[in-house]
Amino acid sequence: xxxxxxxxxxxxxxxxxxxxxxxxxxxxxxxxxxxxxxxxxxxxxxxxxxxxxxxxxxxxxxxxxxxxxxxxxxxxxxxxxxxxxxxxxxxxxxxxxxxxxxxxxxxxxxxxxxxxxxxxxxxxxxxxxxxxxxxxxxxxxxxxxxxxxxxxxxxxxxxxxxxxxxxxxxxxxxxxxxxxxxxxxxxxxxxxxxxxxxxxxxxxxxxxxxxxxxxxxxxxxxxxxxxxxxxxxxxxxxxxxxxxxxxxxxxxxxxxxxxxxxxxxxxxxxxxxxxxxxxxxxxxxxxxxxxxxxxxxxxxxxxxxxxxxxxxxxxxxxxxxxxxxxxxxxxxxxxxxxxxxxxxxxxxxxxxxxxxxxxxxxxxxxxxxxxxxxxxxxxxxxxxxxxxxxxxxxxxxxxxxxxxxxxxxxxxxxxxxxxxxxxxxxxxxxxxxxxxxxxxxxxxxxxxxxxxxxxxxxxxxxxxxxxxxxxxxxxxxxxxxx
Numbered sequence: 323x324x325x326x327x328x329x330x331x332x333x334x335x336x337x338x339x340x341x342x343x344x345x346x347x348x349x350x351x352x353x354x355x356x357x358x359x360x361x362x363x364x365x366x367x368x369x370x371x372x373x374x375x376x377x378x379x380x381x382x383x384x385x386x387x388x389x390x391x392x393x394x395x396x397x398x399x400x401x402x403x404x405x406x407x408x409x410x411x412x413x414x415x416x417x418x419x420x421x422x423x424x425x426x427x428x429x430x431x432x433x434x435x436x437x438x439x440x441x442x443x444x445x446x447x448x449x450x451x452x453x454x455x456x457x458x459x460x461x462x463x464x465x466x467x468x469x470x471x472x473x474x475x476x477x478x479x480x481x482x483x484x485x486x487x488x489x490x491x492x493x494x495x496x497x498x499x500x501x502x503x504x505x506x507x508x509x510x511x512x513x514x515x516x517x518x519x520x521x522x523x524x525x526x527x528x529x530x531x532x533x534x535x536x537x538x539x540x541x542x543x544x545x546x547x548x549x550x551x552x553x554x555x556x557x558x559x560x561x562x563x564x565x566x567x568x569x570x571x572x573x574x575x576x577x578x579x580x581x582x583x584x585x586x587x588x589x590x591x592x593x594x595x596x597x598x599x600x601x602x603x604x605x606x607x608x609x610x611x612x613x614x615x616x617x618x619x620x621x622x623x624x625x626x627x628x629x630x631x632x633x634x635x636x637x638x639x640x641x642x643x644x645x646x647x648x649x650x651x652x653x654x655x656x657x658x659x660x661x662x663x664x665x666x667x668x669x670x671x672x673x674x675x676x677x678x679x680x681x682x683x684x685x686x687x688x689x690x691x692x693x694x695x696x697x698x699x700x701x702x703x704x705x706x707x708x709x710x711x712x713x714x715x716x717x718x719x720x721x722x723x724x725x726x727x728x729x730x731x732x733x734x735x736x737x738x739x740x741x742x743x744x745x746x747x748x749x750x751x752x753x754x755x756x757x758x759x760x761x762x763x764x765x766x767x768x769x770x771x772x773x774x775x776x777x778x779x780x781x782x783x784x785x786x787x788x789x790x791x792x793x794x795x796x797x798x799x800x801x802x803x804x
Contacts, residue, residue, distance in 0.1 A: 323514065324348045324386055328372065328414070329393030333471040334429060334510070336361045337503055338391065341511050343367075352383055357744075359623030374410035377417060384421035389514055390414070392428045392452065395445070404444040411448045415455025425458050425520055427513055432465040432498075432525060432588045439583035449523075458520030460513055462506075462595075465527070465588050466537070468609035469503035470617060470629050473572050474580055475541075476642045478534070480570035482542045483639050484763050487550045489565075491557040493585035494535045499527035499592075502609035505601060512599050519598075527592040529603045534584065537606065544610045545639060569766065572643055614638045624718045626726060626740045626757050632717070633728070633759060635736040640759040644737070645769050648755035649780035653788040655795035657722040657743045657750050663790045664725055664741055668699045668711035674790070675782030679775065683731070687713070692732035714739065735765035752791070754784050 325342055329335045330351035340362055342349050351360075352372035360369075370383035374394065384390070392414065395407065418426060431445040445463075452459045466474045481488050509526055513519055532540070535551055542549050566577040604612065617631050617638050626633065626644070634640035653660055667673065673680050687694025693713045700709035705725055709716050717738070718726035728738040737758035744751045756776055760766045 323388050324350075325389045325391065325514065326350045326352065326383055326387045327391045327393065328352050328374070329391070329429075330367075331358055331360065332393055333467070333469050334503070334506065335391070335393050336471075337469070337507050338393075338510055339367065340365060341507050342514070345511060345514075347514070350383065350387070357625065359625045359627050361621065361623065361627070363623065374413055375406060377413045380413060380417035381421060384417055384423060387418075387421060388424045390418055390423055390426045390457075391510065392426055395448075404440060404447060407444050407448045408451045411451035412454070415452050415457060419456040423457050425460065425517060426452055427510065428452055428459055428461045429510070430461050430463040430523075432463050432527070432590050434583075434586035435589055437586065439579070439586055441579040441583045442586065453521075458517075460516075460519045460521075461523040462509060462513065463523060463525045463590075464501055464506055465498045465590070466500040467503055467506055468500050468528075468604075468606065468613060470613050470642055472503070473576050475613075477566060477570055477572050477577060477580060478538045479541055479545070479638075480572075480641055482538055482547055482549050483545060483641070484569050484760065484766055485549065486763065487552065488538075489552050489554050489557065490535075491562060491581075491584065492553050492555045494538075494551065494553060495533045496585055496587055497531045497533050498537075498588050499529075499531050499590055500537060500606050500609070501526055501528035502604035502612065504609075504612065505603055508601050509595065509599055516598075524595040524598070525590045525592050526595055527590040528606065528609070530606055532606060540606050541610055544607070544614060547639075568770075570641065570643065624720065624726070625724065625742075626738065626755070633736055633738060633757070635759075637736070637761060640736050640761045640765070642759070644757040644759050646755060646757050647773065647776040647780060648753060649777075649784045650751055650753035651784045651788045652746055652749045653752050653791050654749055655788075655791040656798075657745075659795040659798060660743050660750055660752055660787070660791040661722040662794055663787050664743075665705060666790075667705075667725075668697070668714075669702055671790075673779070673783055674786040676779060679779065684713070687731035690732050692730075694731050733765075734768050735759050735761040752784060752788055754780055754787075756780065 325347050327335050327339055330339050331353050339349055339351060343365055350368040352370045354373055356371045372379045372383050428449055430449050433442045437443055449461050468475055506526060562581050563578045618636055621630060628644055629642045684694035697712050699711055705716055705719050707716055707719055711727060713730035714727035715730055717728050723743050725741045735758055740755045742753045758769050760769055
């Protein structure tokens with residue numbers, strides 16, 4: 323079957339696509355960002371850059387497609403995400419009808435008997451927008467999915483892993499039926515083989531109903547952490563979101579959407595789905611253990627991506643979502659000229675700006691027994707994967723386009739630097755980004771202590787690199803015959 327997965331690079335889609343390929347389906351995928359790395363580069367999938375709010379981007383992706391998986395949501399896009407989601411779903415329904423798509427499988431959300439939160443209302447509205455089209459829709463609803471990258475799960479993991487004390491609203495005792503990602507993937511894959519499910523809504527639930535407090539304590543046990551949870555009745559949602567904005571990298575708009583729905587008791591009638599597709603359901607403890615097990619498996623994309631085990635030093639206590647500081651500039655030089663400057667890293671030019679500050683951090687690491695004072699390069703002629711730039715380890719190199727290095731000094735977390743060169747009209751855009759996956763409370767303290775210095779260093783670093791690249795470009799032009 324020819325299948326298109328919209329949202330293929332998200333938490334569910336990244337696990338669904340390999341499962342569909344294993345079943346022998348011909349799978350195409352979409353993403354809004356063409357540079358976002360695939361979690362399975364070894365798989366050959368046709369990829370389309372698609373913006374659901376721009377109808378003209380849809381026909382090419384839907385050509386000859388029989389089944390569409392719709393896994394998108396817009397919670398991280400801000401307060402107007404509901405209207406945008408309805409527009410996106412309407413555009414897809416219309417384009418799917420024009421392309422002759424036979425069915426859409428939509429991943430929705432469990433809701434309360436009288437939903438009020440923007441998150442729940444948006445999920446319902448998206449499903450209704452899809453069903454108003456002529457293409458039949460099968461809707462699968464689920465609550466909290468125990469999976470790496472699942473926003474609700476990661477918010478709780480960050481709270482448990484980063485804070486010894488959590489002040490929470492009374493809604494923490496609301497119950498929900500968490501379900502393992504593997505169980506959800508099984509349902510989604512098997513529903514593809516059941517066209518008679520069109521027009522139906524199925525509700526997926528795990529074998530246990532737990533309060534959010536109980537779920538946090540389960541996560542704490544698996545991580546071998548302790549946390550004191552104190553309920554503060556009347557805790558303002560805005561204040562809770564501000565705190566989460568510091569503790570976790572889950573976008574604040576998404577965190578607010580999740581907190582808004584915290585007090586709404588979910589309803590689920592999973593028997594119909596369980597009878598249609600029986601399978602062993604993992605307990606919450608088993609599901610969390612499976613997440614932690616998967617995070618020990620070596621995976622590496624070309625560009626920095628949240629959750630990659632190597633970036634997090636293979637530690638489940640290192641935050642899934644990275645804190646990030648970045649600076650970019652447009653440069654009047656070729657990609658090759660900029661790359662010549664990038665290739666100076668770790669040599670006489672060091673880091674192009676305020677090297678004494680870099681040296682101070684290196685001395686701190688040296689005094690702690692780290693490799694901070696191990697200056698130099700494995701190879702000064704070129705940057706190669708596996709080689710060393712001072713205490714950094716090179717993870718990825720694309721000539722005249724990309725350099726990714728892992729931070730090698732002692733610190734409470736895992737991180738790295740990514741330098742990218744991308745076309746921008748008649749110029750090139752040079753971007754230098756620092757990423758950090760904090761390990762616990764002290765990992766957060768470390769990041770926020772250095773954050774002001776990061777902004778200063780990145781500003782100077784990119785500015786001086788751009789200046790050097792433009793000088794090299796002028797020199798090359800001067801040498802070339804007129």
